[in-house]
Each structure stands twice: as structure tokens, then as C-alpha cells.
Amino acid sequence: MSKENETPTKPNIIYVLADDMGYGDLGCYGADKIHTPQLDRLASEGMLFRDAHSNSAVCTPTRYGILTGRYCWRGSLKKGVLQGFGSPIVEEGRVTVPSFLRDHGYSTACIGKWHLGLGWAKNGEEVDYSQPISHGGPTHVGFDYYYGISASLDMPPYCFLENDRPVEPPSVPKEPLDFSQSARGGLMVPGWRDDAVNEMHTRKALAYIESHAAEQPGKPFFMYFALTGPHTPWTPAEAFRGRSGIGPRGDLILEMDATVGRIMELLDRLRLRDNTLLVFTSDNGPHPQREEMTLHGHKPAGEYRGQKADIWEGGHRVPFLASWPARVPQGVESAELLCLTDLLATCAGIVGAPLPEACGEDSLDLLPVLTGQPVERPVREAVIHHSLSGMFAIRTREWKLIEGEGGGGFQPNPNRPIGIPAQGLYEPDGAPGQLYALDRDASEQANLYMQRPELVQELSARLEAIKERGERYLVSGA
Numbered sequence: 369m370s371k372e373n374e375t376p377t378k379p380n381i382i383y384v385l386a387d388d389m390g391y392g393d394l395g396c397y398g399a400d401k402i403h404t405p406q407l408d409r410l411a412s413e414g415m416l417f418r419d420a421h422s423n424s425a426v427c428t429p430t431r432y433g434i435l436t437g438r439y440c441w442r443g444s445l446k447k448g449v450l451q452g453f454g455s456p457i458v459e460e461g462r463v464t465v466p467s468f469l470r471d472h473g474y475s476t477a478c479i480g481k482w483h484l485g486l487g488w489a490k491n492g493e494e495v496d497y498s499q500p501i502s503h504g505g506p507t508h509v510g511f512d513y514y515y516g517i518s519a520s521l522d523m524p525p526y527c528f529l530e531n532d533r534p535v536e537p538p539s540v541p542k543e544p545l546d547f548s549q550s551a552r553g554g555l556m557v558p559g560w561r562d563d564a565v566n567e568m569h570t571r572k573a574l575a576y577i578e579s580h581a582a583e584q585p586g587k588p589f590f591m592y593f594a595l596t597g598p599h600t601p602w603t604p605a606e607a608f609r610g611r612s613g614i615g616p617r618g619d620l621i622l623e624m625d626a627t628v629g630r631i632m633e634l635l636d637r638l639r640l641r642d643n644t645l646l647v648f649t650s651d652n653g654p655h656p657q658r659e660e661m662t663l664h665g666h667k668p669a670g671e672y673r674g675q676k677a678d679i680w681e682g683g684h685r686v687p688f689l690a691s692w693p694a695r696v697p698q699g700v701e702s703a704e705l706l707c708l709t710d711l712l713a714t715c716a717g718i719v720g721a722p723l724p725e726a727c728g729e730d731s732l733d734l735l736p737v738l739t740g741q742p743v744e745r746p747v748r749e750a751v752i753h754h755s756l757s758g759m760f761a762i763r764t765r766e767w768k769l770i771e772g773e774g775g776g777g778f779q780p781n782p783n784r785p786i787g788i789p790a791q792g793l794y795e796p797d798g799a800p801g802q803l804y805a806l807d808r809d810a811s812e813q814a815n816l817y818m819q820r821p822e823l824v825q826e827l828s829a830r831l832e833a834i835k836e837r838g839e840r841y842l843v844s845g846a
Contacts, residue, residue: 378472378473378474378588378718378719379588379643379644379645379692379694379695379718380588380589380590380591380640380643380644380645381469381474381588381589381590381591381644381645381647381715381718382577382590382591382593382631382644382645382646382647383434383590383591383592383593383647383649383711384593384595384628384631384646384647384648384649385431385434385480385592385593385594385595385649385650385651386595386597386598386624386648386649386650386651387427387481387520387594387595387596387597387598387599387650387651388427388597388598388599388650388651388652388653388654388655388676389598389621389624389650389654389686389687390650390653390654390656390668390669390670390675390682390686390687391653391654391668391669391670391672391682391685391686391687392654392666392667392668392669392670392671392672393598393621393654393668393687394407394408394411394687395407395408396408396411396412396416396687396689397416397670397687398670399666399667401613401614401618401660401664401665401666402612402613402614402618402621402622402666403622404621404622404625405625405629406625406626406628406629406632407625407628407648407687407689409629409632410628410632410646410648410689410691411689411699412698412699413691413693413698413699414646414689414690414691414692414693414696414698414700415689415690415691415696415697415700415701415702415738416687416688416689416700416701416702417688417689417690417701417702417704417706418701418702418703419685419702419703419704419705419706420649420685420686420687420688420706420707420708421684421685421686421705421706421707421708421751421753421763422649422650422651422652422653422684422686422707422708423439423440423684423707423708423709423730423751423752423753423754424439424440424652424684424753424754424755425652425653425676425677425678425679425683425684425753425754425755425756425776425777426448426449426651426652426676426677426755426756427449427481427483427520427599427651427652428440428445428448428449428450428454428457428483428484429441429445429449429754430651430652430708431482431483431484431594431651432445432457432458432484433707433708433709433730434465434592434708434709434711435458435464435465435466435484435509435592435711435712436458436462436463436464436465436709436712436727436728437463437465437709437710437711437712437713437723437727437728437729437730437731437840438709438727438728438729438730438731438838439709439729439730439752439754440457440754441754441758442729442730443457443459444457445457446758447756447757447758448756448757448758449483449756450483450484450485450519451519451523452518452519452520452523452524452525452554453486453488453495453518453524453525454485454486454519455485455487455504456484456485456486456487456503456504456505456508457484457485457504458484458485458504458509460503462509462727463712463723463724463727463728464509464510464712465510465590465592465711465712465715466478466506466509466510466511466590466592467509467510468510468712468715468716468723469510469590469715469719470510470512472719472721473587473588473719474587474588474589474590475512475580475584475587475588475589475590476510476511476512476513476589476590476591476592477511477512477513477514477576477589477590477591477592478506478511478513478514478515478516478591478592478594479514479515479516479569479572479573479576479591479592479593479594480516480517480569480573480592480593480594480595480596481516481517481519481520481521481594481595481596482505482506482514482516482517482518482519482529482594483518483519483520483594484504485504486501486504486505486518486529487501487502487503487504487505487508488501489501489502495525497525497527497533497534497537497538498537499533500532500533501529501532501533505529505532506531507531507532508532511592513531513576514529514530514531514532515528515529515530515531515569515572516528516529516569516572516594517529517565517596520596520599520600521562521565521596521597521599521600521601522552522599522600522601523552523554524538524542524552524553524554524555524556525538525554525555525556526538526542526554526555526556526557526560527555527556527557527560528557528568534557536557537557538554538555538556538557538560539555539557539558540555540556540557540558541553541554541555541556542554542555542556542560562601562603563603563604563605563606564605565596566595566596566597566605566623566624566627567605569593569595569596570627570630573591573593573631574630574631574634576589576591577589577591577631577634577635577638577640578634578638581638581640590715593631595624595627597620597621597623597624598617598618598620598621598624598654599655600655602615602616602617602619602620602657603616603620604616604619604620604622604623605623607623608620608622608623608626613664614659614660614663614664614666615657615659615660615664616657617656617657617660618660618664618666628648631646632646641693642693642694643692643693643694644692645690645691645692645696645718645738646690646691646692647688647689647690647711648687648688648689648690649686649687649688649689649708650686650687651686651708652676652677652683652684652686653668653669653672653674653675653676653678653681653682653683653684653685653686654668654669654675654676654682655675655676655677656668656669656675669681669682669685670682670685671810671811672685672810672811672812673811673812673813674775674777675777675778676777676778677755677756677775677776677777677778678755678756678775678776678777678778678779679753679754679755679759679760679761679770679772679775679776679777680775680812681806681810681811681812683753683755683775683777684753686708688706690738692738695738695739696738696739696740697739697740700740702737704734704737704746704747704748705746705747705748705749705750705751705763705765706734706737706747706748706751707730707732707748707751709728709730709731710731710732710733710734710747710748711731712727712728712731713728713731713732713733713734713840714731714732714733714734714735714738716728716733717733717734717735717736718735728840729837729838729839729840729841730752730834730838730839730840731840732747732748732839732840732843733747734747746765748839748843749764749765749839749843750762750763750764750830750834750839751763751839752831752834752835752839753768753770755775755776755777756776756777756778757776757777758776759771759772759774759775759776760772760831761802762827762828762830762831762834763806764827764830765807766805766806766807767803767804767805767806767823767827768802768803768804768806768812769801769802769803769817769823769824769827769828769831770801770802770803770804771801771828771831772800772801772802773794773796773799773800773801773802774794775794779794797815798818799815799817799818800817801817801824802815802817803815803816803817803820803823803824803827804816
């Protein structure tokens with residue numbers, strides 16, 4: 369083998385983040401009304417996690433946590449999400465996954481949805497698209513290259529960005545459509561099509577992998593690929609329309625599945641697959657169509673209660689698949705509790721370097737679990753959940769304490785889909801909070817808050833300790 373084709377010691381890392389993909393949306397997680405052959409193959413060739421959680425039940429704070437290794441509520445955004453013109457929330461100088469990996473010899477790229485705010489140039493109150501983004505964008509927080517959109521696909525502006533500026537400035541109005549399409553107006557570039565965005569992002573991701581392999585064959589790369597689906601607008605590409613049999617959201621899931629398949633195919637062709645850690649997960653739980661549940665019987669959140677935005681399991685329990693043929697055992701399921709904030713510390717484990725102080729407070733190293741090493745105790749003893757409205761919960765191995773009534777998400781708005789019928793609604797029971805024994809009540813139906821005051825007190829104290837210090841520092845004893 370020639371030197372330029374030798375496998376680098378450090379693995380390539382590709383982190384694929386779906387948008388609103390539920391735990392029950394994949395065949396490998398039990399979906400029987402929809403088929404996801406590529407993701408099922410990824411599961412069979414790697415490790416499937418049954419107890420993985422996004423650090424928030426909505427997108428912006430989860431993305432912040434993935435890249436920084438800390439819960440978003442530690443910073444400026446205490447609830448809700450940003451819009452397409454939101455101000456940046458990744459603090460200047462903060463250690464991120466791409467900045468850490470770049471310091472350890474990686475090339476870094478971000479493709480797809482950003483949704484962490486951008487320092488848009490302004491001319492008075494108007495955005496000046498002719499000027500570069502000044503701060504807060506992907507290239508300012510550690511990525512060498514970026515191509516994508518500023519926020520969700522149903523948020524203006526409707527244009528692609530490359531590195532620190534629009535590829536073409538938006539200049540014509542886009543009319544708001546019904547909820548299955550773009551729900552907001554704003555400016556778009558002439559000819560913009562929602563159903564073409566995933567294909568463009570996929571091509572850019574594939575082109576990045578191929579060009580890197582050709583131009584820097586001995587250098588590892590990190591690519592954060594943030595898909596736009598199956599979030600609204602539910603506008604699948606023409607080739608996928610009607611294929612799922614459960615509606616346009618299901619068709620979008622098939623399109624996302626095919627995208628991951630194309631990445632695996634390219635890695636195989638370039639002989640990069642063996643030493644590439646390929647992760648697939650989602651930023652939060654599903655935001656389903658009523659029709660896919662009521663007419664077709666599909667359960668996007670599986671057996672779990674609620675949906676995107678909720679503090680209940682359906683809001684933040686997500687699929688998590690990891691393949692790295694050189695080191696991750698194949699066809700294995702793990703019950704290990706993990707949080708998406710754990711990427712930063714896991715990358716530190718991969719490169720064999722400690723994290724700097726005062727960063728990644730909520731990130732724990734999952735490398736021993738991923739590689740099948742025996743561990744004396746669980747890597748993560750607890751995880752903090754956070755809803756759209758800012759409601760907190762703490763989860764340990766068996767128990768979950770919710771600090772408040774209801775789901776903290778979209779309920780009780782009757783115009784919103786509610787996840788699994790009859791599981792997403794909340795009827796007040798006189799308790800000021802909720803306590804569930806998840807090991808025997810996975811669907812969170814029996815509230816034990818009033819029956820177990822001592823456990824409520826214990827978990828409340830643990831929640832406050834993590835808020836104060838961070839799980840990483842509690843585990844290490846530092």
C-alpha cells in the first residue's frame with residue numbers, strides 16, 4: 369500500500385444529526401409501518417443504543433450541547449429556540465468539538481442546518497447580505513468549511529451559505545404555505561425549492577469526503593452533517609414522494625435514510641469505512657403528522673409518551689447508532705445511558721488528550737462503551753432533560769423526576785399533533801411535579817411524586833448539584 373493511502377491512526381468522525389427523527393421512526397428501533405434499510409444496516413454493522421437522549425427536547429439547545437459539551441441553559445438561551453436571524457449563542461473562545469479536534473490534527477467541516485445564530489452584517493435594521501457574517505458562524509467556532517442554511521428549513525432567510533456569506537442573497541418573497549410546507553414567509557433566492565435542499569447538502573457532504581480523501585489522505589477529518597428532515601416543511605424530493613405509504617413525513621424519513629446510505633457507500637468505495645466513526649442520531653423527538661398515527665398506525669416515538677418539545681421521554685429519547693468497524697463491535701445493542709453532550713469528551717478519548725479546564729461540563733467519555741471494553745460502573749449516572757418552555761427533569765438509571773406539571777412543550781394546544789394518542793395529554797393530579805419509575809413504567813403513566821417524598825428530595829438535590837458543577841466534574845470528583 370502506498371503511503372498516501374495509509375489509514376490514519378486517528379479515525380475520521382462523521383456525526384449525522386437528523387432533525388425531529390423519533391425513536392420509533394427506524395426499523396431497527398421497531399418501526400413496522402416504514403422501512404429504513406440503510407440505517408438498519410448501519411445498526412447491524414455497529415452499535416445501537418436504547419437509552420440515548422438529546423440534551424433538550426428542541427433543536428437549538430441540543431445543537432449547542434452537541435458542539436460544546438454543556439447544557440444550553442448554562443448560557444444565554446434558557447428556553448425556546450432561535451430563528452434564522454437570531455444572534456449567536458456559542459460564546460466567543462469556547463472550546464467546541466471542531467476547535468478541539470482541529471487542535472489535534474483534524475480537518476473540520478459542517479454541512480447543513482446551523483441554527484445556533486449568526487452575526488449577520490446590518491445596514492440599519494436590514495441584513496446586508498453583501499457583507500460577510502462577522503461572528504458566531506461555523507467558521508468562527510472551529511470549522512474549516514461550512515455549507516448549509518442558517519436555521520430550520522421553515523425559517524427565513526431561504527438561501528445557502530458557504531463559509532461566512534450567502535452563496536446568493538435572497539431577494540424575492542416566499543409566501544407562507546400550510547403547515548406541511550414552509551410555515552413562515554421571508555425572502556428567498558429566486559427558484560428556491562425546499563424539496564431540493566437535502567440533495568444539495570448531501571452532494572456537498574459527499575464532495576467534501578471525496579476531496580479530502582484525494583487532497584489530504586493522511587489527515588483525519590471531522591464532518592458534522594446536520595440534516596434538515598424530517599422537520600417541517602414535509603417536502604420530500606420527487607423520487608421519494610409516496611414511497612413510505614404513511615405520508616410526506618414518512619417519505620422524508622426514507623430520503624434521510626437514503627442519504628446515510630450514500631455516505632456509507634462512498635466510505636466503502638474510498639476504503640475509509642474501516643477507520644471512520646459514523647454516528648447517526650437526532651436532535652430531539654418526533655413532530656409527527658396526525659395521519660401517520662391515526663390512519664397508518666405508525667408510532668414515531670415508539671412506546672414513549674409525548675413528542676418534540678416535551679419533557680417526557682418522547683421529547684428527547686432518540687435513536688443513536690455508531691459504526692466504526694476497526695473498533696466498535698458489530699450488531700451490538702447497548703443499554704448505556706448517554707446524552708448528546710457526550711461527543712466532546714468522547715472525542716478527547718479518541719485522540720487521547722484531556723479536555724481543557726472549564727469546558728464540556730456535561731460531557732462524559734463514551735469510548736469504552738463504544739469499543740466494547742468492560743466498565744466497572746456506568747459511564748453516566750444521570751442526565752438532565754430540558755423542555756421547550758424551560759422545564760427541568762433529572763433521570764438516573766431507574767428514576768425520572770420532573771420539576772413541574774405537564775410536558776412543558778406544545779400541549780395543551782389542540783392544533784398540534786401530540787405524539788402517541790392518549791399518552792401525550794396531561795391531567796392534573798394534585799402533585800406539583802412528576803416522578804416515574806422508568807424501569808417498569810417506560811410510558812410514564814404512574815406518577816409516584818406524592819408517594820416517594822424522600823426520593824423526590826434526593827433527586828432534587830442531585831439535580832441542583834449538576835446544575836452547580838456539571839456531571840463531568842461530579843463524576844471525576846474534581
